[in-house]
Amino acid sequence: xxxxxxxxxxxxxxxxxxxxxxxxxxxxxxxxxxxxxxxxxxxxxxxxxxxxxxxxxxxxxxxxxxxxxxxxxxxxxxxxxxxxxxxxxxxxxxxxxxxxxxxxxxxxxxxxxxxxxxxxxxxxxxxxxxxxxxxxxxxxxxxxxxxxxxxxxxxxxxxxxxxxxxxxxxxxxxxxxxxxxxxxxxxxxxxxxxxxxxxxxxxxxxxxxxxxxxxxxxxxxxxxxxxxxxxxxxxxxxxxxxxxxxxxxxxxxxxxxxxxxxxxxxxxxxxxxxxxxxxxxxxxxxxxxxxxxxxxxxxxxxxxxxxxxxxxxxxxxxxxxxxxxxxxxxxxxxxxxxxxxxxxxxxxxxxxxxxxxxxxxxxxxxxxxxxxxxxxxxxxxxxxxxxxxxxxxxxxxxxxxxxxxxxxxxxxxxxxxxxxxxxxxxxxxxxxxxxxxxxxxxxxxxxxxxxxxxxxxxxxxxxxxxxxxxxxxxxxxxxxxxxxxxxxxxxxxxxxxxxxxxxxxxxxxxxxxxxxxxxxxxxxxxxxxxxxxxxxxxxxxxxxxxxxxxxxxxxxxxxxxxxxxxxxxxxxxxxxxxxxxxxxxxxxxxxxxxxxxxxxxxxxxxxxxxxxxxxxxxxxxxxxxxxxxxxxxxxxxxxxxxxxxxxxxxxxxxxxxxxxxxxxxxxxxxxxxxxxxxxxxxxxxxxxxxxxxxxxxxxxxxxxxxxxxxxxxxxxxxxxxxxxxxxxxxxxxxxxxxxxxxxxxxxxxxxxxxxxxxxx
Numbered sequence: 003x004x005x006x007x008x009x010x011x012x013x014x015x016x017x018x019x020x021x022x023x024x025x026x027x028x029x030x031x032x033x034x035x036x037x038x039x040x041x042x043x044x045x046x047x048x049x050x051x052x053x054x055x056x057x058x059x060x061x062x063x064x065x066x067x068x069x070x071x072x073x074x075x076x077x078x079x080x081x082x083x084x085x086x087x088x089x090x091x092x093x094x095x096x097x098x099x100x101x102x103x104x105x106x107x108x109x110x111x112x113x114x115x116x117x118x119x120x121x122x123x124x125x126x127x128x129x130x131x132x133x134x135x136x137x138x139x140x141x142x143x144x145x146x147x148x149x150x151x152x153x154x155x156x157x158x159x160x161x162x163x164x165x166x167x168x169x170x171x172x173x174x175x176x177x178x179x180x181x182x183x184x185x186x187x188x189x190x191x192x193x194x195x196x197x198x199x200x201x202x203x204x205x206x207x208x209x210x211x212x213x214x215x216x217x218x219x220x221x222x223x224x225x226x227x228x229x230x231x232x233x234x235x236x237x238x239x240x241x242x243x244x245x246x247x248x249x250x251x252x253x254x255x256x257x258x259x260x261x262x263x264x265x266x267x268x269x270x271x272x273x274x275x276x277x278x279x280x281x282x283x284x285x286x287x288x289x290x291x292x293x294x295x296x297x298x299x300x301x302x303x304x305x306x307x308x309x310x311x312x313x314x315x316x317x318x319x320x321x322x323x324x325x326x327x328x329x330x331x332x333x334x335x336x337x338x339x340x341x342x343x344x345x346x347x348x349x350x351x352x353x354x355x356x357x358x359x360x361x362x363x364x365x366x367x368x369x370x371x372x373x374x375x376x377x378x379x380x381x382x383x384x385x386x387x388x389x390x391x392x393x394x395x396x397x398x399x400x401x402x403x404x405x406x407x408x409x410x411x412x413x414x415x416x417x418x419x420x421x422x423x424x425x426x427x428x429x430x431x432x433x434x435x436x437x438x439x440x441x442x443x444x445x446x447x448x449x450x451x452x453x454x455x456x457x458x459x460x461x462x463x464x465x466x467x468x469x470x471x472x473x474x475x476x477x478x479x480x481x482x483x484x485x486x487x488x489x490x491x492x493x494x495x496x497x498x499x500x501x502x503x504x505x506x507x508x509x510x511x512x513x514x515x516x517x518x519x520x521x522x523x524x525x526x527x528x529x530x531x532x533x534x535x536x537x538x539x540x541x542x543x544x545x546x547x548x549x550x551x552x553x554x555x556x557x558x559x560x561x562x563x564x565x566x567x568x569x570x571x572x573x574x575x576x577x578x579x580x581x582x583x584x585x586x587x588x589x590x591x592x593x594x595x596x597x598x599x600x601x602x603x604x605x606x607x608x609x610x611x612x613x614x615x616x617x618x619x620x621x622x623x624x625x626x627x628x629x630x631x632x633x634x635x636x637x638x639x640x641x642x643x644x645x646x647x648x649x650x651x652x653x654x655x656x657x658x659x660x661x662x663x664x665x666x667x668x669x670x671x672x673x674x675x676x677x678x679x680x681x682x683x684x685x686x687x688x689x690x691x692x693x694x695x696x697x698x699x700x701x702x703x704x705x706x707x708x709x710x711x712x713x714x715x716x717x718x719x720x721x722x723x724x725x726x727x728x729x730x731x732x733x734x735x736x737x738x739x740x741x742x743x744x745x746x747x748x749x750x751x752x753x754x755x756x757x758x759x760x761x762x
Contacts, residue, residue, distance in 0.1 A: 012140065018196075063103065139154065214338050233248055263286050284317060351704050451524060489613045492572060512590075559579070678707075688740075
């Protein structure tokens with residue numbers, strides 16, 4: 003992947019060293035030693051005069067760590083996009099991104115002001131820094147009168163520390179400049195001049211700017227009648243116009259219900275007395291506070307926006323220290339997500355399945371930001387590859403745009419290169435190959451694959467070194483990540499060898515096949531043959547080490563008493579375990595003999611003594627049912643288990659069935675949103691890039707099902723109907739795509755683009 007095709011060598015400015023010596027540096031990641039690092043936010047402004055309307059603009063911007071950029075008081079955007087990184091990383095990445103803005107609508111003829119707020123630390127796991135503060139921009143303007151203007155980040159820019167920014171979650175408006183600092187004509191005579199700090203070559207962001215829009219609450223709840231009497235115009239809190247006045251008195255609390263979980267930033271515009279405090283408690287479900295943000299008002303008109311992305315349905319607001327009335331003119335969520343240009347759909351005769359599909363799709367929407375989130379609550383780094391692999395599959399069937407996956411693949415490759423093929427979650431580094439292979443199948447983008455062939459080889463060789471005397475994986479540093487499952491006093495996040503050895507060996511077996519296939523696509527037949535042949539002894543060793551004839555299942559590992567000094571690898575135990583996980587992978591990846599696969603999967607579904615999978619790992623269980631030819635018999639009932647998640651939190655996906663404190667916006671459990679169009683409608687790529695598509699529906703006992711899947715050539719529409727035991731199939735498909743329909747004898751009738759297909 004040639005992300006370096008567009009670069010910009012820019013000079014960064016920051017607060018003057020001599021005047022603000024303690025506000026210069028920061029930790030590179032949240033995992034670094036933070037001693038001596040002080041939270042800092044800096045404000046920058048540059049005024050300029052335009053003689054005519056703007057015809058064309060190119061504005062390049064970046065910062066360390068995060069910026070919010072406005073023009074004449076209007077928000078232009080925020081960034082830069084995250085750099086990548088792994089859980090536990092403390093080293094600095096050798097690349098950084100910049101953003102480009104071209105919208106000219108906020109310019110004025112006459113005086114203008116470009117303003118930026120830059121936060122030096124954010125407290126978010128996924129955010130990296132350059133180890134120091136920095137802000138840079140380059141503004142090139144063409145005016146309608148033929149004049150031009152070029153500005154850049156230099157010592158003519160005014161700057162000042164934002165003393166009211168106590169942390170990303172606490173702001174004192176009385177200690178910050180008034181909101182007018184972002185407007186032209188503001189008196190900045192007391193501000194400092196920015197100081198040149200360093201230069202760095204930057205990469206242009208390869209994905210579009212995020213889509214943002216304000217969303218207001220659907221309902222205002224006031225838990226006390228006396229509070230209600232002191233709120234004049236409370237319904238204005240549910241819309242963009244009108245005002246709500248809160249009378250002087252004791253602290254007052256109200257709750258905004260947004261109707262469903264909403265992801266973005268809390269925004270407040272208000273007027274009141276200095277010292278008035280507004281406390282926000284953010285909750286995805288009632289009774290569980292996920293985070294708290296505080297704002298102390300200054301005198302007069304005030305603006306406040308949370309720095310970090312937040313997830314909530316309920317926003318509990320307490321206004322206290324009310325020495326005079328407070329007027330709220332706006333209180334809303336500025337929502338954020340990756341922009342959507344196409345949107346797939348699925349519906350069927352079972353309304354529960356429709357709700358489950360939509361919940362996964364909605365959760366995926368806001369887990370796609372400028373990187374794939376595990377959830378907006380956690381915002382973990384790119385080490386959670388299993389999450390993003392599933393989310394990317396969901397995306398191919400819902401929103402289509404693959405550029406975010408392409409970028410995540412590239413960023414993950416940088417982690418692996420920097421750490422000799424090692425990632426914190428051992429199994430996730432192998433699932434990275436599945437993510438690459440899926441990306442290639444759906445896009446045909448061979449260039450992205452060729453760019454990371456060295457990383458693929460690095461991974462396969464690393465795991466080759468983990469093989470032991472028995473021919474299976476025995477020397478891995480750990481067996482992370484299997485699943486969020488408590489079992490026999492352990493957590494399958496990082497199980498002992500007896501619980502994790504077989505599943506990791508199975509994933510490696512499949513990685514060998516994927517790696518070989520990718521080498522073949524890259525035209526490197528020798529390496530393809532080498533890695534494909536490595537599967538033969540591994541398959542034999544797996545069968546000998548883990549098959550238990552008496553139970554007709556594979557055990558999870560070889561029992562033993564080996565000790566470990568690694569926190570993430572518990573001491574081994576002298577006991578055999580059996581799980582849905584290992585047995586599903588043995589079937590899915592073709593390790594289990596073909597004649598045993600159906601019986602193994604029947605036991606996986608019906609044997610409650612097995613260690614049970616959480617929603618994340620059900621992705622592999624459902625795929626294994628498909629591989630064993632049992633999806634129509636068991637698959638839909640397994641998907642209906644997601645009802646338990648929707649009963650607890652309608653419309654979005656809880657992280658697990660039960661067993662752990664968790665969030666309710668976790669797209670890693672969204673495999674039904676992939677399974678329903680991919681298996682029930684039967685839509686899958688038959689050639690890389692969707693140049694050919696196979697339609698092989700598995701509707702089970704549904705009366706009907708229909709949906710659309712976006713492709714680079716337009717929408718594929720599939721409709722299935724069962725009448726009197728006979729199936730009819732209707733397909734609408736772009737003419738650029740070759741259609742394959744195996745098992746045509748299943749259908750009493752087939753229509754393609756409105757035309758009846760004759761037999762043969």
